[in-house]
Amino acid sequence: MSAPPVTAGGGLRARAFPPNWPLRLGAVLFVAYVIYAAGIVDIRWERFVQGLGNGARFLGRMFPPNVAPDKMQLLAQGMLESLQIAIIATGAGVLLALPVGLCAARNLMPLPVTILARGLIALCRTFHPVIVAILFVKAVGFGALAGILALIVATIGFIAKLIAEAIEEMSMKPIEALRAAGSPFLSVVIMGVVPQVLPRFIGFAAYQLDSNLRNSALVGLVGGGGIGATLFTAFQRFDYDFVLTIIIAIILAVMAGEILSAFMRRVYQDEAPSGEVKQGASGPVWHRFTAAERGMRLAFWAVAALALGWSVQTIEVIPEFLYDAPAQTVDLFARMWPIDWAYFPKTVQQALIETLHTATLGTVLAILMATPVALMCARNISSSLWVNTLGRFILVATRSVHTLVWALLFVAVFGPGALAGVMAVAVHSIGFTGKFLAEAIEEAKPGPIEALRAAGAPWRSVLLKGFWPQVKPAFLAVSLFRWDINVRESAVLGLVGAGGLGVALQAAMDNLYWDQVGLVLVVIFAVVVVTEIVTATLRAKVI
Amino acid sequence: MSALPVAEAPGHGRALVIRNLVKEYRKGQPVLRDISLSVSEPGIVAIIGPSGTGKSTLIRCINRLVDPTSGSIMLGGTDLAKLQGEALRSARRRLGMVFQEYNLVERLTVIENVLCGRLGYVPVWRAWTRRFPEEDIARAFALLESVGLGDFATRRADQLSGGQRQRVGIARAVMQEPDLILADEPTSSLDPKTSVEIMELLAKVGRERNIPVLVNIHNVALARRYALRMIGMSKGLVVYDGPPAGLQDSHLAEIYGGEGWME
Numbered sequence: 001m002s003a004p005p006v007t008a009g010g011g012l013r014a015r016a017f018p019p020n021w022p023l024r025l026g027a028v029l030f031v032a033y034v035i036y037a038a039g040i041v042d043i044r045w046e047r048f049v050q051g052l053g054n055g056a057r058f059l060g061r062m063f064p065p066n067v068a069p070d071k072m073q074l075l076a077q078g079m080l081e082s083l084q085i086a087i088i089a090t091g092a093g094v095l096l097a098l099p100v101g102l103c104a105a106r107n108l109m110p111l112p113v114t115i116l117a118r119g120l121i122a123l124c125r126t127f128h129p130v131i132v133a134i135l136f137v138k139a140v141g142f143g144a145l146a147g148i149l150a151l152i153v154a155t156i157g158f159i160a161k162l163i164a165e166a167i168e169e170m171s172m173k174p175i176e177a178l179r180a181a182g183s184p185f186l187s188v189v190i191m192g193v194v195p196q197v198l199p200r201f202i203g204f205a206a207y208q209l210d211s212n213l214r215n216s217a218l219v220g221l222v223g224g225g226g227i228g229a230t231l232f233t234a235f236q237r238f239d240y241d242f243v244l245t246i247i248i249a250i251i252l253a254v255m256a257g258e259i260l261s262a263f264m265r266r267v268y269q270d271e272a273p274s275g276e277v278k279q280g281a282s283g284p285v286w287h288r289f290t291a292a293e294r295g296m297r298l299a300f301w302a303v304a305a306l307a308l309g310w311s312v313q314t315i316e317v318i319p320e321f322l323y324d325a326p327a328q329t330v331d332l333f334a335r336m337w338p339i340d341w342a343y344f345p346k347t348v349q350q351a352l353i354e355t356l357h358t359a360t361l362g363t364v365l366a367i368l369m370a371t372p373v374a375l376m377c378a379r380n381i382s383s384s385l386w387v388n389t390l391g392r393f394i395l396v397a398t399r400s401v402h403t404l405v406w407a408l409l410f411v412a413v414f415g416p417g418a419l420a421g422v423m424a425v426a427v428h429s430i431g432f433t434g435k436f437l438a439e440a441i442e443e444a445k446p447g448p449i450e451a452l453r454a455a456g457a458p459w460r461s462v463l464l465k466g467f468w469p470q471v472k473p474a475f476l477a478v479s480l481f482r483w484d485i486n487v488r489e490s491a492v493l494g495l496v497g498a499g500g501l502g503v504a505l506q507a508a509m510d511n512l513y514w515d516q517v518g519l520v521l522v523v524i525f526a527v528v529v530v531t532e533i534v535t536a537t538l539r540a541k542v543i
Numbered sequence: 544m545s546a547l548p549v550a551e552a553p554g555h556g557r558a559l560v561i562r563n564l565v566k567e568y569r570k571g572q573p574v575l576r577d578i579s580l581s582v583s584e585p586g587i588v589a590i591i592g593p594s595g596t597g598k599s600t601l602i603r604c605i606n607r608l609v610d611p612t613s614g615s616i617m618l619g620g621t622d623l624a625k626l627q628g629e630a631l632r633s634a635r636r637r638l639g640m641v642f643q644e645y646n647l648v649e650r651l652t653v654i655e656n657v658l659c660g661r662l663g664y665v666p667v668w669r670a671w672t673r674r675f676p677e678e679d680i681a682r683a684f685a686l687l688e689s690v691g692l693g694d695f696a697t698r699r700a701d702q703l704s705g706g707q708r709q710r711v712g713i714a715r716a717v718m719q720e721p722d723l724i725l726a727d728e729p730t731s732s733l734d735p736k737t738s739v740e741i742m743e744l745l746a747k748v749g750r751e752r753n754i755p756v757l758v759n760i761h762n763v764a765l766a767r768r769y770a771l772r773m774i775g776m777s778k779g780l781v782v783y784d785g786p787p788a789g790l791q792d793s794h795l796a797e798i799y800g801g802e803g804w805m806e
């Protein structure tokens with residue numbers, strides 16, 4: 001064995017911790033970028049302080065929330081319409097997603113069909129529901145119909161993908177048996193595919209209903225009806241105390257939806273059920289579900305059918321507009337062609353850069369704010385129930401109010417521009433980022449933590465050397481994932497005046513320059529695709 | 544293997560004296576029922592006893608990973624059982640602990656894991672920027688060398704075998720410059736040959752640093768071979784305390800109950 005090193009001086013530390021120059025360079029560049037971008041977006045201390053003053057005044061005008069009877073009636077109407085929008089969009093979207101998902105399943109369909117179906121799914125997923133809503137508003141006019149159509153598109157994008165994945169994961173044995181028996185294609189689907197995929201269907205639908213409920217508050221901001229419309233009107237009339245009432249109502253509704261959706265997913269488990277074997281008249285009979293499960297499922301379908309029927313009956317939609325919708329939509333896209341590329345260097349390039357800055361700065365800020373909240377939530381760090389509960393409340397509250405609604409609030413506080421956008425992205429992301437961080441912290445192995453505590457390490461050192469190395473991979477993954485989402489969100493914030501591509505979109509639409517609208521849409525599409533590729537590559541690298 | 548670096552010879556004269564220690568996890572159901580013992584001699588003191596008898600609880604009461612219900616744990620004039628906060632933290636620095644599952648921070652390098660033994664001494668900013676004092680780093684390297692892992696310093700801990708990890712765990716404990724080392728089943732996850740090597744290493748640490756090493760262990764033969772003193776526990780009480788040579792089959796029958804298992 002070699003002799004212990006006797007060298008003193010700087011060499012020894014370098015030997016213990018060889019410097020990672022690429023990493024250091026990367027960190028320095030990133031910090032430099034953040035400072036530069038903050039300058040571009042005009043995040044300055046004075047503006048911030050001024051904003052705080054505005055914010056205080058603003059909050060003063062919000063309190064106490066307005067609960068006058070006429071306002072409550074408006075609130076009830078808006079909430080009801082949102083609920084109807086969500087239910088109809090979920091019902092229709094799920095029905096439409098079924099064939100699309102089927103066509104996208106690579107183990108069932110010929111390649112060209114799956115490529116087409118997958119392209120459609122990607123298109124539905126790429127565009128933010130708000131952008132889709134704004135286009136439908138132009139095509140079919142203001143009101144619930146535009147909102148419903150927009151959410152149907154989002155539902156197809158989400159559910160069809162899940163269905164395709166579920167079909168690709170299912171057992172091929174029954175399918176082969178049916179095929180071997182010479183069944184026609186439709187019988188194969190009905191007898192072989194549907195029974196295998198249907199059990200997971202309820203879980204998907206429950207999740208999507210929850211998500212549509214949130215988004216139905218959103219599409220109204222751009223004219224798609226529901227509570228979002230009520231909220232936007234209240235904003236425009238400076239009825240800030242009513243705004244607060246509406247926001248509280250939305251938070252409560254979202255929380256209720258989340259609880260309901262979690263409950264439904266637990267009762268109707270996503271996974272294939274165990275089933276049971278019963279002694280029938282002619283030997284054992286296997287039932288796919290136990291009697292109780294069958295009862296629950298029947299109840300689910302009954303309630304779903306009733307809710308859908310009620311919504312369709314009572315929602316206020318002018319049917320003529322619906323018949324007209326396909327023609328109008330096609331006409332809208334026709335007007336976008338040919339795209340006005342000249343608009344790019346003039347305005348869109350600038351807006352694009354601003355969008356990217358907004359997304360990145362917002363994510364950085366979100367992480368800074370979410371980390372302490374996550375520490376409050378993690379039960380293996382904060383043992384006080386009060387602190388846990390407060391942390392969880394912050395996560396739910398920030399998450400329940402959509403980025404776009406936050407943007408409305410911050411535009412009122414900081415004035416129009418990217419600063420409001422950055423704040424909106426950051427605050428809304430606290431919930432998501434904090435939740436995942438808290439989970440990662442709680443999953444950290446307790447052994448090493450205990451070892452450091454036993455060595456007498458102060459708690460900050462335990463955090464730094466015990467928790468951080470264990471949480472780091474999850475931390476990077478969550479940050480990247482959130483950045484990806486935030487790029488999409490930042491692209492629409494301009495619709496309420498918070499900077500970025502949305503501003504360019506709004507301007508082009510106000511001027512009825514549809515070829516410029518087309519250009520912005522193409523740019524948003526490209527950015528989203530590139531972002532997804534970048535995050536996928538980075539994720540593979542860091543993990 | 545080269546000699547362990549002896550900074551100063553602490554330990555001796557700092558006796559551990561436990562008096563009337565009681566621990567109840569649930570009220571009225573004591574796991575430790577009135578334990579009294581004192582340890583001052585350097586070298587391995589082996590604690591044996593059946594599963595669930597409270598060996599881990601005893602060891603973890605000493606460094607207060609578990610809070611005792613009553614009784615005192617004196618070390619060098621302070622009652623560990625009464626300490627809180629900052630004082631407890633300082634006291635823990637003088638108690639090294641070795642774990643059955645090693646409890647290394649897997650995503651850190653070996654050398655940084657060893658340096659984690661200094662976290663009770665160095666300020667947080669130094670730990671954060673990895674600016675550990677030069678002499679700490681030198682000692683960490685020397686310790687790694689002495690446990691035979693000189694070439695593994697910059698490897699990540701999760702790349703090591705179980706035996707290698709336990710050596711790092713011991714180096715981390717020694718890095719604290721402890722007055723006493725506590726080891727909770729340090730060999731239970733290791734193969735027989737590696738177990739012997741680890742016991743050998745613990746004995747050497749005790750000898751060279753002149754400190755007691757309290758070891759929970761299930762392998763009686765291994766315990767006899769390395770311990771200078773054996774403590775037999777049964778049902779939360781000490782039923783044997785003396786040299787290994789004095790430990791008779793009758794004692795073992797009392798500790799573990801029955802005789803069938805002794806062949």
Ligand SMILES: Nc1ncnc2c1ncn2[C@@H]1O[C@H](COP(=O)(O)OP(=O)(O)OP(=O)(O)O)[C@@H](O)[C@H]1O
Pocket residue numbers: 568569574592593594595596597598599600601
């Ligand atoms: N954190 C705890 N909470 C409640 N009871 C505990 C806790 N830790 C240990 N116990 C109980 O205390 C008793 C003694 O446990 P301990 O781990 O000290 O035994 P042990 O002698 O180390 O056993 P082994 O040889 O299996 O490691 C057991 O009955 C155990 O169930």
Ligand SMILES: [Mg+2]
Pocket residue numbers: 598599600727728
């Ligand atoms: Mg134990």
